[in-house]
Amino acid sequence: MSGAANRAARAGAILAVAVPATWSVVTSATASAALADAQSAVAVPADEPVFIERRDCGVDFVHRRFMTEGKKYLCETAGAGVALFDYDGDGLLDLYCVQSCPLPGWTGAAAAPPDQLFRNLGGFRFEAVTATVAREVTAADGTRTTLVRPRGLGDQRYGMGVTCPDIDNDGDPDLYVTNVGRDVLYRNEGDGTFTDVTESAGLVDESWSAAAGWADLDGDGDLDLYLANYAQIDFAKYKPCTTKNIVNYCHPDTLKSAPDRLFRNDGGFKFTEITKEAGIVEPDEGGKGLAVIPFDQDDDGRLDLYIANDADPNYLWMNRGGMKFEEEAGVWCVDVSGRGASQSCMGSDLADIDGDLDFDLFSANFGKEASILYVRGKDGYYDDRTYPSGLGGPSYLFTGFGARFFDYDRDADQDLMVVNGHIVDNAELFDPTQTFKQVPHLYANRGDGRFDQIGPRLSPFFSTQNVGRGLATGDLDNDGDLDVVVLENDAPLAVLENVGKFPGRWIGFALVGTKSPRDAIGAIVTIECAGKSQAIPLVGSSSYLSWGDLRLYFGLGTVAPDATVNASIRWPSGTRQSLPALPSNRYHRIEEPR
Numbered sequence: 001m002s003g004a005a006n007r008a009a010r011a012g013a014i015l016a017v018a019v020p021a022t023w024s025v026v027t028s029a030t031a032s033a034a035l036a037d038a039q040s041a042v043a044v045p046a047d048e049p050v051f052i053e054r055r056d057c058g059v060d061f062v063h064r065r066f067m068t069e070g071k072k073y074l075c076e077t078a079g080a081g082v083a084l085f086d087y088d089g090d091g092l093l094d095l096y097c098v099q100s101c102p103l104p105g106w107t108g109a110a111a112a113p114p115d116q117l118f119r120n121l122g123g124f125r126f127e128a129v130t131a132t133v134a135r136e137v138t139a140a141d142g143t144r145t146t147l148v149r150p151r152g153l154g155d156q157r158y159g160m161g162v163t164c165p166d167i168d169n170d171g172d173p174d175l176y177v178t179n180v181g182r183d184v185l186y187r188n189e190g191d192g193t194f195t196d197v198t199e200s201a202g203l204v205d206e207s208w209s210a211a212a213g214w215a216d217l218d219g220d221g222d223l224d225l226y227l228a229n230y231a232q233i234d235f236a237k238y239k240p241c242t243t244k245n246i247v248n249y250c251h252p253d254t255l256k257s258a259p260d261r262l263f264r265n266d267g268g269f270k271f272t273e274i275t276k277e278a279g280i281v282e283p284d285e286g287g288k289g290l291a292v293i294p295f296d297q298d299d300d301g302r303l304d305l306y307i308a309n310d311a312d313p314n315y316l317w318m319n320r321g322g323m324k325f326e327e328e329a330g331v332w333c334v335d336v337s338g339r340g341a342s343q344s345c346m347g348s349d350l351a352d353i354d355g356d357l358d359f360d361l362f363s364a365n366f367g368k369e370a371s372i373l374y375v376r377g378k379d380g381y382y383d384d385r386t387y388p389s390g391l392g393g394p395s396y397l398f399t400g401f402g403a404r405f406f407d408y409d410r411d412a413d414q415d416l417m418v419v420n421g422h423i424v425d426n427a428e429l430f431d432p433t434q435t436f437k438q439v440p441h442l443y444a445n446r447g448d449g450r451f452d453q454i455g456p457r458l459s460p461f462f463s464t465q466n467v468g469r470g471l472a473t474g475d476l477d478n479d480g481d482l483d484v485v486v487l488e489n490d491a492p493l494a495v496l497e498n499v500g501k502f503p504g505r506w507i508g509f510a511l512v513g514t515k516s517p518r519d520a521i522g523a524i525v526t527i528e529c530a531g532k533s534q535a536i537p538l539v540g541s542s543s544y545l546s547w548g549d550l551r552l553y554f555g556l557g558t559v560a561p562d563a564t565v566n567a568s569i570r571w572p573s574g575t576r577q578s579l580p581a582l583p584s585n586r587y588h589r590i591e592e593p594r
Helices: 003-015
Strands: 051-053 082-085 094-097 116-122 125-128 132-138 144-150 158-163 175-188 194-196 208-215 224-231 241-243 246-248 261-267 270-273 289-295 304-309 315-321 324-327 348-351 360-363 372-376 382-384 400-406 415-420 441-445 451-453 468-474 483-488 494-498 505-512 524-529 532-537 552-557 564-570 576-583 587-591
Touching: 082 158, 082 468, 082 483, 158 208, 175 224, 208 304, 224 289, 224 304, 289 348, 304 348, 348 400, 348 532, 360 400, 400 483, 415 468, 415 483, 505 524, 505 564, 524 552, 532 552, 576 587
Parallel strands: 208 289, 400 468, 505 587
Antiparallel strands: 051 494, 082 094, 094 116, 116 125, 132 144, 158 175, 175 194, 175 208, 208 224, 224 261, 241 246, 261 270, 289 304, 304 315, 315 324, 348 360, 360 372, 372 382, 400 415, 415 441, 441 451, 468 483, 483 494, 505 552, 524 532, 524 564, 564 576
């Protein structure tokens, strides 16, 4: 049955509600105390916050969009992303914040600030890393000398997104930053320094790049790159847009899409572009990609690619093997909404939201579109369940960017956070229902794939308007719950500590590939505890232009303290691994059987 026929067959139901085994388990020794049993407690009272915005944690990053008066280049309102990754291998998640810079015509005097890296010191304290790394060495004669080397970071281009894949499988996460203009690839040298290897790696791209998706697409054990480019922008010929004779930010349709690119990882930090050979030929004039989600859509052992496009139909590149792809978003009904309309899809994520052990797709959308939830049916096709799920009404007037599924309260289902903010900074002049700054949303999953917007009950942060863009989740203090980092456009970074005293227990997995890429992107962990099964895929480049904690985290609900977890892993290589009777309230480091 074709995609159009499938969609038509579902239209009645949708429109009726569319009104507005060798194995090892090793606990990380570097944070053993923090990874011990978390203390259970009574449920948090309604008047006690679950998330506290930590302005005292040492992170003083402020994003600047450098608005160009009289021009208002569209890219100024699109950035930026944030990353959580352990760059120094101490078992703690560090922060990388993407910055912007002045563009042609900007009249200010400030110099371009660089992207910024913050080291996690533990105890929810961070410090900005210095531009240099000092190390004391002792010669054979006992003479001590201090060697000072450049850190190697500090990109000062107009930044968009950041990803942190271990490209060479050496155990150190590397950095790839997408920009308006030349992107940059940093190799992590393992000693606190980085080297710009963009040109030697063959990843030079001068487009306006947005999302970067990493996955082993050819099954050779390393991570290939799908680069979702956004649009072609010529600052010398940029034509400002006006509404009611007022200059404002243009609609994306005013810019021609920039073509996406596919790069094969050849090892040794060398890549080869194979876009056309692989069949990545975009329909019509292409799409403006803002998210890349790699997952095995058809369960054939090969990773496919969902691309969320802004104001254009989405893509679903089906992996046919041998680095050959076919675009089938329309066949599987994830190209447009249930009404057949293209959307402004931005931040996206993948999760089992209804407990049926298959994976559903979410993409945040522009105001008056409602963010969309594609729920996979038993036949493999997807239904637009935006309104039946409870997400349609609350999201309808909001423009969503960063989006992340995670179990914030340990109750054994996937909740959803979305950060919002319009792209037009004077939107209220043209539409009284719209504002530039908007409140973020947190949706609690009832357990069956229906959601309630409860953010204001959890923290004042969810009642405060801002211009949300990047969003990443991870356990910043290794205390057994998930914290949140939000990069807001033209504002300070928001770091939210999860302090909820939830009675549920939890378990986490840090996967280490051997035959698969070390990051194990594309792996699926399925667990069973006290009669309930859950499954989580390892994605990496989810949300909006951001990178989160690669550890997979499961809330278990209120099970007995001695309850154990039976887990199974399907690794990207195809290897399957069983892990019986694991203790809860711990992270388990799992190596793929060789």
